[in-house]
Amino acid sequence: MPKHHALLSASASRRWLNCTPSAVLESHEPDTSSPFAEEGTRAHALAEKKLKAWIKSNRKTHFKADDGEMQECTDGYRDYVIEIFNGEKKKTPDAELLIEQKLDFSRWVPDGFGTGDAVIIGDDTLHIIDFKYGKGVKVSAEDNSQMLLYAAGALDVFGALYDFDKITTHIYQPRIGNVSESTITVSALEEWLDTTVKPKADLASKGDGDQRPGDWCRFCKVRAKCKARADFDIEAVKASGFDTDPNLLNKEDIESILPMLDELQSWIKDLSQYALDQALQGVHYKGFKVVEGRSNRKVVDDKGLIDALHKMGYEDDMIMTKPKLQTITALEKAVGKKMFTGIAMPYIEKPKGKPTLVPESDKRPEYSSAEDDFADDLQ
Ligand code: SF4
Known part of the structure; x- marks a missing residue:
């Protein structure tokens, strides 16, 4: 069955709350996954298993993990x-712990739902705990709209049944x-x-409102081709107002540009990719072509090359930086380029360079992928 994705997900809420058209714009882009996301899914499944086993038997059980780090983190x-659960139990024996609780916040956000990794209903406080296995971005629970939407879902389900008057959200991100x-x-x-949420969600569900660039663009699927972001970055530089010296940037000019550099670099990287x-x-982009990027030669058979050089009379003091063979460039210098190429060819490989987009005037021939090469061979 295809996985159902809500248009306005809790995890992207910071983005669509700040830039309401983003969700509809992103919905036309393909889904992508990464090895990090898959690793996170496995860590979550393991954490869930461990907590469920504890609830069942009151014992801390071990299950197989990808590695020691995942075992420790879960x-x-x-x-x-x-x-936290035991702390709440001390206050009331009725405290409850729910794992992978579906949290429906569609009262405020069309089709809005999410899953709370752990929900604890205590005496006067409801806790929502989110396990984050990623380590790229430090996540704070403070003003975290994803967590607040989960809190909304919990409020909708449990608010009428229990007496809590506050909600504590927790981020547990062990790898950092x-x-x-x-x-x-x-x-x-x-x-x-x-x-805030309801009116913005109404706009976002229709793709209405203004595109507003900010640090929430970072994981937006259209960040590379978003016109608002491109305008924002270009205008930001133009608006810096270099009017103190007509010829050279001075300290004040550079100070006004420095805060923009991270965003400018990230925009350039996104657009180039x-x-x-x-x-x-x-x-085809007019004036540009794809070529094979540069790559470094590497020795694929150290022992074979050392033996071949020994046979030709080259001693260790010429070819080795103990205990390793010297670099290819150093060997070429020691042995002589032509001689070295003659001896070393069978032991050296030059991996295919990564494709790179360059101006058409570049001398390198147009790139052909491994599949293209294979097709050419067949013909
Ligand atoms: S890149 Fe930024 S401004 Fe553009 S749609 Fe996405 S979130 Fe909005």
Whole structure:
């Protein structure tokens, strides 16, 4: 069965709350996955298993993990959840722990739902705990709209049945030692949901409102070709107002540009990668072509090359940097380029360079992929 994706997901909520058209714009782009996302899914499944086993038997059970790090991180998460649960149990024997709880916040966001890794219903506090296995971006629970939407879902399901008046959201991100928590009262949450989330979600579900670039563009699927982002970056540089010296940038000019450099670099990288991907799929950009990028030669059979050089009378003191063979460039210098090429050819390989988009004037021939080479061979 195809996986159902809500248009307005909690995980992308910071983006669509700040830039309401983004969700509809992104919905036309293909889904992508990464080895990191797959690793995170396995870590979550393991964490879930460990907590469920603990609930069933009150024992801490071990299951197979990808590696020791995953084993330790999921143990740590399980223990963190148990500690909060036991703390709430002390306050009331009725405290409950729910794992992988579906949280429906569609009262405020069309089709809005998510899954809480762990939900603990305590005496006056409901806890929502999110296990993050990634380590690229430090996630804070403070003003975290994803967590607040999960809180909305929990409020909708449990609010009428229990007496809690505040919700504490927790981020447990063990690979960078980050544990963050934040508490909001039920009334403050309701106000945010009614006055901010609902109107923005209504706009976002239709793709209405203004595109607003900001740091939430980072994982937007259209970040490379977004006109608002391109305009924002170009205008930001233009607006820096270099009017103090007509010829050279001075300290103040550079100070006004420096804060933009990270975003400018990331935009240039996103746009270059997008253009290259498109060119590899057959799109022709006037004045540009794809060529094979540079790559470094490498010795694929050290022993064979050492023996061959010994046979030709080259001693270790000429060819070795103990205990290793010298670099190819150093060997060429020691042996002589022509001689070295004659001896070393069978032991050296030059991997295919990565495709690169360059101006058409570049001397390198147009790139052909391994599949193209194979097709040429067949013909
Ligand atoms: S790249 Fe940024 S500005 Fe453009 S649609 Fe995405 S979130 Fe909005």
